[in-house]
Amino acid sequence: MKKFLFLFFITTSNLTHSEVVWYPSPVEAYKLGEVYPEAQRLLFAFDYGHALVYEKLMLKKGDIKNPKDLEKELLSKVFNILNNPPHIKMDEGDIAPNYVYKFPLIINLFDWSHMLHQYVLDVLATSEDRGPLMIARINELYEKYKSNKSVMITDECKSMLFMDGHYFSKSFRRQFPSFNLLIWSYHWFQIRLYEDLLFPTKMERDVAVAKTIEQFKYLISDLPDSAEFEMMPETAIEAPSFAKIFPKIPAAFDNNHMLHDIVSDMITSDKVPTEKLRAEALRMGRMAQDPEAFKTKKCNQYNEYNK
Amino acid sequence: MKNAKLFLISLVFVSLSNSVLLAADTASVTLGKVVELGCHRLERLVTLGKIDESFLTKINSIQITKLQPTKPTDPSFKVVVTQYSGADGTANQVDLMMDANGKGIAQTLRAGADAQNAPVWNDKDAVSLVENSLHYIFESNDSEIKLFVTGLSYLRLKQVNNDRGEKSARVQMNSTDSSKILEITMKEDGTVESANTVNP
Numbered sequence: 148m149k150k151f152l153f154l155f156f157i158t159t160s161n162l163t164h165s166e167v168v169w170y171p172s173p174v175e176a177y178k179l180g181e182v183y184p185e186a187q188r189l190l191f192a193f194d195y196g197h198a199l200v201y202e203k204l205m206l207k208k209g210d211i212k213n214p215k216d217l218e219k220e221l222l223s224k225v226f227n228i229l230n231n232p233p234h235i236k237m238d239e240g241d242i243a244p245n246y247v248y249k250f251p252l253i254i255n256l257f258d259w260s261h262m263l264h265q266y267v268l269d270v271l272a273t274s275e276d277r278g279p280l281m282i283a284r285i286n287e288l289y290e291k292y293k294s295n296k297s298v299m300i301t302d303e304c305k306s307m308l309f310m311d312g313h314y315f316s317k318s319f320r321r322q323f324p325s326f327n328l329l330i331w332s333y334h335w336f337q338i339r340l341y342e343d344l345l346f347p348t349k350m351e352r353d354v355a356v357a358k359t360i361e362q363f364k365y366l367i368s369d370l371p372d373s374a375e376f377e378m379m380p381e382t383a384i385e386a387p388s389f390a391k392i393f394p395k396i397p398a399a400f401d402n403n404h405m406l407h408d409i410v411s412d413m414i415t416s417d418k419v420p421t422e423k424l425r426a427e428a429l430r431m432g433r434m435a436q437d438p439e440a441f442k443t444k445k446c447n448q449y450n451e452y453n454k
Numbered sequence: 455m456k457n458a459k460l461f462l463i464s465l466v467f468v469s470l471s472n473s474v475l476l477a478a479d480t481a482s483v484t485l486g487k488v489v490e491l492g493c494h495r496l497e498r499l500v501t502l503g504k505i506d507e508s509f510l511t512k513i514n515s516i517q518i519t520k521l522q523p524t525k526p527t528d529p530s531f532k533v534v535v536t537q538y539s540g541a542d543g544t545a546n547q548v549d550l551m552m553d554a555n556g557k558g559i560a561q562t563l564r565a566g567a568d569a570q571n572a573p574v575w576n577d578k579d580a581v582s583l584v585e586n587s588l589h590y591i592f593e594s595n596d597s598e599i600k601l602f603v604t605g606l607s608y609l610r611l612k613q614v615n616n617d618r619g620e621k622s623a624r625v626q627m628n629s630t631d632s633s634k635i636l637e638i639t640m641k642e643d644g645t646v647e648s649a650n651t652v653n654p
Contacts, residue, residue: 308589314577314643317497324501371502377494377558443593 167255167298169262173288175269177236182272183356186340189363190268192232193333194261195242196225197407200326201250202243204414208421214322221326222370229367246414249424252432253410259298260403263288264337267396271344272352282392289396300406301438302399309434309441310379310405315416319408322415328374330411332366334404335380338397339363342386379404383446398446406435485531485630486603488556489518490588492533493581495550495558505548505563512537512572513580514545515610523554530554540567573613575623577642580611586644587625591636598632598651605631614639622647 180187200221204211211217239254240247247254266288274281293299311317320327336359343355366374382397383390390397409431413419419427434440483491493516499505517534529551539545544566551560575583587609591602608628616622616639623644627636634651641647 306589306593308586311582312586312589312644317582320497321501377491377498445592 167259167262167295169259169266169291173266173269175273175284176266178269179265179272185360186356188232188234189229189336189360190265191234191236192228193337194239195228195233195237196333197330198237198239198243198246199224199228201246201410201414204411205243205245205249208414208424209417211322211415218323218326221323222329225326225329226367250410250428250432251425252429253406253435255298256300256406256432256435257403259292259295260300260399263292263396264400264403268340268344271341277347285393285396289393292399296436300399300402300435302395302402303438304398304443304446305402305405305441306443306445307378307405309402310408312441313409313412313431315412315418316409317412318416318418319411319414323411325370327408327411328371328376329367330407331376331379332363332374334407335366335376335385336360336363338380338382338385338389338400341382341389345388345392379408402435406431409435483554483556484603484606485518485520486588486591486606488531488552489516489533489606489609490585490592491556492516492518492535492550492552492558493585493588495533495552495561496535496548496581498558499548499561505561506546508537508546508569508572509535509548510579510581511575512546512569513584513611514538514569514572515608516584517608518606529559531556537566538569538572540570542567545569575613575642576621578644583623583640583644584609584611584625586640586646587623587627587638590638590646590649591627594649598634599636599649601631602627602629602636605629616647 177187179190203217203221203224207217267285270281270284270288274284293302339359339362340356343359344352346352346355379401382400386397410428413424413427413431496505496509500507500510513535515536517536519532519534521528521530521532523530531552533550533552535548535550537546546566546569547564549562549564550558551562553559573580578586591599594600606627607630610626612624612626614622614624621642623640623642625638625640627638629636632651633654635654636649636651638649639647
């Protein structure tokens with residue numbers, strides 16, 4: 148009986164969530180933190196903040212009587228983290244067990260994609276070569292990302308309707324406008340770093356990263372007014388040089404960011420009852436992987452619309 | 455001291471580079487895209503409580519006019535969003551002033567009577583339906599439909615019944631680049647059912 152229970156536990160826990168591993172870990176992994184510790188700690192804080200908010204919203208699902216008050220409470224918790232960001236990456240399972248249980252596929256998609264985000268930044272921050280070798284190394288990491296199809300978010304451009312075109316869409320942004328703008332500010336910060344780290348000299352990169360950290364602090368200084376985003380920031384617009392050198396990576400990142408908004412909307416929308424959440428999350432995760440779903444030739448770049 | 459000097463020089467360099475990047479981004483956008491960005495602006499204004507929620511649910515029409523700015527701070531576009539009219543024939547309106555990139559820079563609210571007989575939408579709100587119709591024309595490869603991206607001047611949302619008697623949303627678009635009217639019919643969830651150009 149004990150053996151049976153043990154086997155049952157092992158089997159079901161694997162069904163609930165199995166972690167993705169990037170093996171072997173790149174030699175540059177997490178070296179960004181050695182060069183730009185403040186930026187790296189903020190990135191760790193964002194992961195922590197995302198997980199914390201998802202968990203709180205999961206626990207309150209269907210019982211949010213006063214979104215304004217809840218938003219205030221959530222913001223105060225997250226600002227505590229942002230003001231004292233962690234030095235290491237936190238495990239989402241420790242912070243947000245309910246969220247991890249309901250969104251197993253999406254968590255794996257995020258993990259795999261976040262590893263690519265992180266390692267690209269690590270290479271950009273530390274590569275001695277600032278030309279072909281650095282570009283080749285990032286492309287090598289990107290090939291590795293693409294090789295794991297079961298957890299890869301597609302790099303085909305999706306229109307914003309992927310984020311906003313569902314029956315539950317815009318729920319989070321309308322109930323929690325400040326928090327939504329905080330998340331868009333996170334996304335802006337992440338993608339802006341790609342552009343900053345492309346500057347040829349260390350001095351220029353230092354200045355650019357310092358400026359982005361300052362701008363990020365300004366963006367979140369008086370939410371919602373301080374963050375003037377009217378739509379989710381997009382990689383090719385905020386990091387145009389990066390998008391030119393690595394034309395497929397921006398869409399993979401933007402699709403990841405849109406999927407974050409989709410998760411927030413599903414959790415907060417009354418149209419997605421708790422018992423439907425896991426199935427809908429799987430459906431949305433598959434959609435994020437599907438290169439044909441919401442595919443656009445416009446690549447979400449508004450300058451493209453002029454062509 | 456030398457390092458501090460270098461740091462300052464780099465700071466100036468990075469600031470200038472950013473300005474150049476910003477300048478490169480100032481290519482003018484299509485009228486259709488400005489209307490879509492106007493919808494995003496409208497949603498932000500409602501969400502932040504700066505204008506009434508009825509601007510999401512009771513929209514009747516959107517008109518866009520290209521302006522002639524004489525200095526960099528002048529708006530390049532004016533987007534007028536009008537709700538269904540009220541009992542006295544007046545309607546709530548908001549004028550959105552947009553810059554050359556289609557970013558909202560100011561807005562003026564013009565109060566009218568509360569909307570009467572505005573259609574009720576069960577799935578998506580009115581502004582989301584309008585956005586869906588705009589996405590449809592952006593993605594279209596049809597040369598006739600593309601004229602409504604480049605020259606969109608006016609759109610109107612109304613409720614109709616389709617041939618199965620189901621409630622549908624119809625967006626009618628006018629363009630300065632076409633003498634025809636584009637009619638896009640959608641299900642209440644925003645799925646496009648048909649798109650046709652018709653003579654006025």
